[in-house]
Amino acid sequence: MIRHLPTMDELDERIRSLTAARAGFRPEGDWARVSPEAEGGCGVTGFACTIPVGGKHIYEPSIQMRNRGNGKGGGIAACGLVPQDMGVSRQILDEDYILQIALLDPKVKGEVEKKFIEPFFEIHAAMLVDTVDDHRDVELLEVRPPDIARYFVRVKNDVLDRFAKEKHLAILDRRELEDEFVFQNSIALNGEFYASLGEKRAFVVSHARNLIIMKVVGFAEACVQYYKMADTRAHVWIAHQRYPTRGRVWHPGGAHPFIGMNEALVHNGDFANYHSVCEYLAQRNLFPQFLTDTEVSIFLFDLLHRTYNYPLEYIIEAIAPTTELDFDRLPDARRAVYGQIQNAHIHAAPDGPWFFIIARSLVERGAFQLLGITDTAMLRPQVFALQEGKDVSIALVCSEKQAIDATLASLASEDARFTPVADMYWNARGGSHSDGGAFLMTVEPTDGPAVVPAAGRRYELKVTNKFGQSVSTPPGQVHCDLSAAPKAVANSNGDESAIRGLIESGNAGAFFGYLRDHVPEMSFDRLRRFVDRLADEAVAGAPAAGIEALTLCMDRRYPSGDKKRSSVLTILRTGVEKIFSAQPLWDAAGNGHAFARATWDVRGSLRGPQGQETSLLIDARRFQPEGPDCDATLAVKAYQLGWRHMIHYNSRGTRFHGAGYGAGTTGLRIDCYDNPGDYLASGMDGLEIVVHGNAQDQLCQIAKSGRCIIHGDVGQTFLYGAKGGEIYVLGNAAGRPMINAVGRPRVVINGTALDFLAESFMAGDPLAGGGFAIVNGLHCQADGKVVPLELPYPGSNLLSLASGGAIYVRDPHKTLVTEQLNGAIFRKLSAADWKLIHPYLLENERLFGIDVERDLLTVDGVRREPAQVYTKVMPPSNEDPEVEDELEGLGG
């Protein structure tokens, strides 16, 4: 139903009456002095899909993020459920509240029902949620989860009438009133049965419509197993791995997700201003019962949503305000509104690191929504992804990319309409004018919210940023159904001679040229056959050439015609896998091959290279993400035994690749496929490492020398404290790259950086051997086109407080302004500067195909001089007289 827009008076009355109606919530005692439960960050994941999928698909990504939790709290929420899975009719599922109560004390059920359920609710269905017999059968589930009593309920009419009258809530419509009753009843129930400081016997886990929450003292995936939800289907799933600091936890009350009204929230981070936000909420009669900042977050969201009645964009603005230069860059109308919102709610805006994923049941529209919001400073990791198919579409958000890929792999293994790689991956820029730091992934019924839908209602997925701007993949392209064998296609002489040429000459570049030119016209069947044939020939004759050629085809962007790039990539990767898996295991003796292959099962057969062997393939499956059983640890041992080329593949977030080799590693090369994890190349000193795809956080920390090449984006705190090295990034660097770097790191970022690029950079004078970064501000599109971004560097704090080094920004339209600096200055690019950076741009051209003349120096079709295209940002000059004086006093 569509309500008329409220007038200011109506809004005012709504806020006053709802606040007054909650006056009874104030707990006794000095609630403000109670400290929150300590917990740190965590792992969060979620996805929204046009078809309902089983809980088993949240299982895999949860496992991927185990090392972001400690097994002392995990939870999931499912939204957009299926009537038969829940054992109720469509009408009940659509209209009823699903009240779920955790019975910490199994004897309390009758008492709870008598006091808080039977008097107020019409119960249309009631059940104890089915569980496995013995929780110890579930891996790593040490504490028996509570029994969950589930009730499908509506509030009795007379109860509601009385409630409206007693609480003076005439301003609310009937459904809003019912929502408020359910909400207040849960708070009262928790107040009685779950005293934060006293006895804990029962609490409300969730009470939403068409949305349920489950949580355990264990890892999130244990919810799926213990409560037997592997085949329970839903459109939206979110999960959370918690990391409470306290060791002994006996019940999951503090685990995420937390329930608002019809939304569930998971949170990764830690507020610095928990008490301030609590105070703000207390002034509006909302008081924390579980003492976590997550609970406070969802209270805040619900307050802004139901009490203030804000549209989602304004809710996001109140929680994550647009600041600094980004605020100035908002359109006038928006700036006026945002200014008012900030004036009213800034004390409630969570400060510090946080990232929210929210699942919402948009009951009135029959829609379901997934929401990811990052804090203004982007202090927590976050990745978004989208796959748009003919039949199904899915949007995902997660702390780490490998969890996204694990979700897709899990789905694709069961349903060929999914592919294991997303069509696009991106990061949000917190508090920004460009995307608002938030993305909305909404699953809407295509035929509108019919009252009782016919079976098989169809849904579509819409992804927008905070401002409503749509995110979508290139139109007119399709995925490949990889579950079906490729159909026979006519032999192509061109294809065959390209393969033969590669095998004979080893010229990967020529092969790539052929594939790039012919992919647009190829059918999936032909492409699959082509790649498969190449893999076969390579296995037989030239595995190294085959790997190099297919990898080059994966690394580069080029038009793919009517085929989705994600499918092309999957096909190429399948070919690479075929070559990899044909190589002999390293426990096979005396083989005379160039490659040896290590897997989890044969990891104990560690040995140095023999005979012709040059390269060690390490299949990362089943290796741990860190510690002695990490494949990166195995690689270091292999290096000590003489291996000088490692290829890590099938990585799912395993960390520390390229780290731990020690000083002086020139001559070592490492290739990383799939999803290498955090801290890659941290501390590298001489080696060369290539990431064939996106990389994650903390890359190249304290790197000393060597080369790191990333055919994709990199995550946060890239090059923190680095001392040197040559680094090339095809895409973007997320927040805070190069902070505190010293020495002589030399970096080319072809995309942009989100914020705080090279803060406190101390890398001397680049013209005298010091360090620098080049920011090209370009986007390499999936079709190979290289287009300038709207702004080459949209953030602030560029080279802030730096004392050395320089940033060369490709900014032909002079968009950079002094407000983006904090102490640094702009200088015209000199001939010496160009002489310095030109070789790096040429190397960049060689690596990524970004042509210096065509893509960098040509602006709007006109060839420009380097000084017209690049701007130098540098610290205040060393010739500054003040600094000179200080230097004189040093005496040595």
Added chain:
Amino acid sequence: MTIAPNTTSPQSPEDFVAEPGFAAVSRETRVAPPRYRNEIGKFVVPRPDACGQCGRCGAHGVHVRPWRYNLIIRPFEYRCIGPDCKTSGRYCVGACPNKALSVTLNPVFETIGDFRWTPDLIVSTWKMAETGQLPPSFLESETGNSGGGFDRLRFRFPAAPPKDLRREDISTKLLLNRRDDGREKVTIDVPWYGGGMSFGSTNIHALLAKVRAGKAWNTFSCTGEGGYPQRFIPYADHMIVQVATGLFGVREETIQRAKIVEFKYAQGAKPGLGGHLLGSKNTPSVAAMRETVPGVSLFSPFPFHSVYSVEDHKKHLDWIAHVNPRALLSAKVSTPTDVDMVAVGAYYAGAHIVHTDGSYGGTGAAPNVAKKNIAMPIEYGIGKVHQFLVNEGVRDKVTLIASGGVRTPADIAKAIALGADGIVTGTAELVAIGCIRCTACESGRGCARGIATTDTELLELVTIDWATQRLVNLYSAWREGLIDILYRLGLDSVSALRGRTDLLMHLDYEGSDGAA
């Protein structure tokens, strides 16, 4: 034998190769007199013209007439023990036939130090560093004058120690690795190690002396965050490598060299701030070590940009463990109100040592408002963390180290009785090599004693051998003092004292009966 103030010192690893003896150190105590003829002492003994040069004023080496001299030279006043001397029978004032001599309190003495580090504590630390013995009784050498904390805590000593306890059987050893994880069970001979001071903050000679004393006493010193000068390499087994928020000089090879890696998350003297090295101390050699621009102030960020949560912290520890799987990991944190949670989080993330640094700790440079005003005093922090770890059932899996205002053997014993396993010392070491607590550490040429400086001329005020001996002596005296306390309490080891708050009393709540 005494240590000459100037001997040649090794300068580079090559020197050590040529002269392996350079790296050799001994824990033998030897007299290491002050570097200045007229060191500040508690008393002044003016010698007026009325002096008859009779030479009867001979006690304690104050009045000296060198061989073949006719006149008694200017008194070595810093050696004077004051009115306590009256009972010695050699009291110069009493012995003077002309009644020419007098002993009065030295007005300069009263100007040094502060309430926490009183002049008595400074001079008694000097005495220990000079002699290796416990300080003389005319100095108040156990407590300062802060009116709180360790200065108001006293031990309840039993009337007499048990008869079967022998001083030589008392153990001061401390186990640093309590996890059964295959890493070395590192044990140190005294329950303390030297705190992190960076190359840049402190004279390299002082830093070398610290680690040499650490080697002599089989304990540790710490690099701070200014990098790892080559000259430390011969002592690598006794040098903790610090990973701090600026990551200056942190490299894989330095991490791989260490037996212990310390993560400096925060410092008690300035929580919420990273390290501060002001421009005037960032000399070319310091800048070269940190690979920065000379003359520019270096502010380390706060916190680690890669660590905003406990799972980031675990990943951070995992990283260092990947680079050096043998190293013990220590997490140095300050004392916020939730220090107990921070500590247990550090333990679960894999730390072997949880090091809490309280508000009285030292810092060369930080805004005055930050110093001493933010963190909790360490004596509160220790109890809170200890009790929490006990309740969690993990107390015996982790070593709890306290620092921030530990000045004397009595302070060490009190910290341990409150629940720490051991302590970290920093300021006391600098006092031992002559620091007068003038708090001008941040200024490049401001250190009157040549300690907190990187100035090439001032560096020579401290020599390595002399400073090493001063610290070896201090450690020796401290150990004696600690054994004294344990003996009087009837305990046969430091570990038996841990958490024995029943042996402590607070003067604000109890009388001074039985007090130490």
